[in-house]
Amino acid sequence: MALAVGCRARPGKGRDNKTGSWRVFKPIFDHNLCSKCGTCQVICPEGCITEDAEGFFDPDYAYCKGCGMCAEECPKKAIEMKQEEK
Amino acid sequence: MLGITEGSMAVAEAVRLCRPQVVSAYPITPQTHIVEALAEMVANGKLDADYITVESEFSALSACIGASAAGSRAYSATTSQGLALMYEVCFNVAGMRLPIVMTIANRAMGAPLSIWNDQQDSISLRDAGWMQFYAEDNQEATDLHYIAYKVAENQKVLLPAMVCFDGFILSHTYEPVDMLSQEDADKYLPKFAPSERLDAADPVSFGMYATPEYYLEFRYETDKALKDAKSVIRAAGAEFGKMFGRDYSAMVEGYQLDDAETVIVAMGSLCGTVKDTIDEMRKEGKKVGLLKIRVFRPFPTEDVAAALKGAKRVAVLDKNISLGAKGATALEVKDALYGSTIPVYDYVLGLGGRDVRKKDIREVVALAEQGKGNQFIGLRKEVL
Amino acid sequence: MRELRIHGRGGQGSVTAAELIAVAAFEGGVFSQAFPAFGVERRGAPVQAFVRFDDRKIRLRSQVYEPDYIIVQDSTLIKDVNVFSGVKKGGIVIVNTEKAPDYKVPDGVKLITIDATSIALKVIGLPITNTSLMGAFAAATGEIKFDALKNALYHRFPKELAEKNIEAARQAFEHVKGATA
Numbered sequence: 001m002a003l004a005v006g007c008r009a010r011p012g013k014g015r016d017n018k019t020g021s022w023r024v025f026k027p028i029f030d031h032n033l034c035s036k037c038g039t040c041q042v043i044c045p046e047g048c049i050t051e052d053a054e055g056f057f058d059p060d061y062a063y064c065k066g067c068g069m070c071a072e073e074c075p076k077k078a079i080e081m082k083q084e085e086k
Numbered sequence: 087m088l089g090i091t092e093g094s095m096a097v098a099e100a101v102r103l104c105r106p107q108v109v110s111a112y113p114i115t116p117q118t119h120i121v122e123a124l125a126e127m128v129a130n131g132k133l134d135a136d137y138i139t140v141e142s143e144f145s146a147l148s149a150c151i152g153a154s155a156a157g158s159r160a161y162s163a164t165t166s167q168g169l170a171l172m173y174e175v176c177f178n179v180a181g182m183r184l185p186i187v188m189t190i191a192n193r194a195m196g197a198p199l200s201i202w203n204d205q206q207d208s209i210s211l212r213d214a215g216w217m218q219f220y221a222e223d224n225q226e227a228t229d230l231h232y233i234a235y236k237v238a239e240n241q242k243v244l245l246p247a248m249v250c251f252d253g254f255i256l257s258h259t260y261e262p263v264d265m266l267s268q269e270d271a272d273k274y275l276p277k278f279a280p281s282e283r284l285d286a287a288d289p290v291s292f293g294m295y296a297t298p299e300y301y302l303e304f305r306y307e308t309d310k311a312l313k314d315a316k317s318v319i320r321a322a323g324a325e326f327g328k329m330f331g332r333d334y335s336a337m338v339e340g341y342q343l344d345d346a347e348t349v350i351v352a353m354g355s356l357c358g359t360v361k362d363t364i365d366e367m368r369k370e371g372k373k374v375g376l377l378k379i380r381v382f383r384p385f386p387t388e389d390v391a392a393a394l395k396g397a398k399r400v401a402v403l404d405k406n407i408s409l410g411a412k413g414a415t416a417l418e419v420k421d422a423l424y425g426s427t428i429p430v431y432d433y434v435l436g437l438g439g440r441d442v443r444k445k446d447i448r449e450v451v452a453l454a455e456q457g458k459g460n461q462f463i464g465l466r467k468e469v470l
Numbered sequence: 471m472r473e474l475r476i477h478g479r480g481g482q483g484s485v486t487a488a489e490l491i492a493v494a495a496f497e498g499g500v501f502s503q504a505f506p507a508f509g510v511e512r513r514g515a516p517v518q519a520f521v522r523f524d525d526r527k528i529r530l531r532s533q534v535y536e537p538d539y540i541i542v543q544d545s546t547l548i549k550d551v552n553v554f555s556g557v558k559k560g561g562i563v564i565v566n567t568e569k570a571p572d573y574k575v576p577d578g579v580k581l582i583t584i585d586a587t588s589i590a591l592k593v594i595g596l597p598i599t600n601t602s603l604m605g606a607f608a609a610a611t612g613e614i615k616f617d618a619l620k621n622a623l624y625h626r627f628p629k630e631l632a633e634k635n636i637e638a639a640r641q642a643f644e645h646v647k648g649a650t651a
């Protein structure tokens with residue numbers, strides 16, 4: 001790949017870098033406890049949590065690094081961090 | 087048209103004719119007259135540009151980065167401590183490959199505080215990746231601005247340029263200058279048309295971070311672009327000569343060089359005084375010549391070596407010193423002549439506004455003939 | 471090449487005089503160069519400014535040490551500064567004073583005294599003596615034509631102010647012409 005003059009880059013480069021494999025703990029979302037407040041989406045540093053048609057939230061495990069901030073902040077304790085089976 | 091004006095006014099007028107779209111600068115002696123004049127031109131509608139006032143030189147050049155990355159022709163001017171405050175930004179401009187042109191009204195570096203001329207300020211930025219042009223007189227100072235933009239914006243180059251002219255000695259001197267018309271300036275310097283620019287509708291980032299796998303390669307490419315700029319500089323200088331009769335195709339210029347035994351190497355306004363001294367010494371039968379260096383970065387190593395090959399001895403004048411080593415030009419000339427048997431003697435003079443007279447140049451020639459280099463000229467031993 | 475050195479005090483317009491003389495000389499068809507001695511510009515402190523005249527492009531950038539002409543804007547400077555230093559034989563010194571000289575100029579140098587302060591006060595209403603001294607310089611040396619001086623002043627100042635300065639310069643010009651005729 002030729003270098004871009006002036007080290008310039010188009011946006012979206014980060015998407016090539018699938019960070020899901022970094023996880024040690026995986027967040028499991030329990031929709032039965034969820035109040036659809038959206039705090040997990042706001043707090044996620046990776047920006048990988050999206051809302052579905054019914055208003056529930058789920059992470060994209062291709063990118064989720066398992067940091068656990070969603071689980072820590074969830075007011076309903078509806079997210080559980082479970083150790084990855086590797 | 088030939089007219090008589092102050093150096094700063096001539097430079098400001100030449101900058102206006104280059105049609106910068108954004109000017110951002112912070113006033114500092116002896117650059118002040120230039121930016122005051124440009125601010126007035128913008129306020130009076132004589133220059134269709136945004137003049138961004140800022141609180142420091144750091145911000146001035148940073149504003150130029152934004153403007154240039156967004157696709158504008160950007161201009162700044164500074165000197166001395168102001169340039170030092172831009173140090174970090176200067177490297178960013180070159181690394182992002184932005185063709186900003188900046189005038190340096192050369193002035194000494196503090197401490198001790200001095201508002202007077204030498205070339206320590208821009209010489210200290212020689213490693214930043216900018217082209218550096220040095221003017222002998224105000225005619226050259228104005229002409230070099232058109233050439234600087236033309237070369238900087240060349241797609242093969244895309245690097246910033248400093249046009250350096252000696253503070254006070256040129257900036258505050260009234261002398262005749264032949265100014266281009268707007269029509270001629272436009273013919274020589276077309277609109278800036280970058281292939282890539284900051285645009286919210288089509289986002290791109292400039293100067294991203296490079297990991298150790300890539301950083302070395304970015305530096306290699308920037309260095310290569312600066313070295314390759316030599317041919318672009320020569321071509322742009324030749325085109326200027328063809329259009330307006332003043333040829334700047336050579337990065338170095340000889341004066342009475344052909345049969346010269348002692349060749350003085352100098353940069354900037356010193357060259358005029360050296361030429362007058364050479365004329366006097368030639369009448370006395372002394373074979374003295376001058377090699378004037380107009381472009382210090384990229385350094386024309388091959389041109390210097392070729393021009394000096396017939397000399398018996400070389401005396402390099404520096405209005406700067408790399409403390410603990412030598413003057414910067416002397417180091418470059420020694421590098422250019424590496425492997426030859428021609429002795430190179432180095433002299434530091436004119437620091438902090440010390441007047442350089444014909445007798446000082448004669449002293450340099452006499453010392454070189456005695457094989458004595460590594461000297462400060464005009465040192466007042468009684469105060470040491 | 472001929473060289474002029476102007477001695478004045480900060481605020482008396484020495485630098486402006488040098489610039490206007492260079493402009494007028496250039497209009498007269500010679501190459502000229504004007505520059506100040508780059509001092510720290512404080513009101514009242516001794517300052518110098520320089521002008522060179524030549525038939526070819528001027529390259530020399532050093533200050534003027536052996537002038538052909540000297541203008542002393544303020545005669546009190548003669549006590550503090552060696553204003554006559556280096557003046558060439560056959561040179562001309564113009565001193566602004568209303569008194570008879572109690573100093574000596576070097577041998578072979580012509581001294582012209584003029585009360586430029588009185589002319590300036592009478593015509594301009596301010597003790598700004600540089601334009602009167604420019605008139606005296608034009609008459610004494612012939613380096614600049616009076617008309618070129620007039621144009622330079624019109625170019626530099628608003629019309630009314632320019633006219634007052636031109637009148638001051640004219641009176642000084644005629645005074646020197648009369649004295650040397």
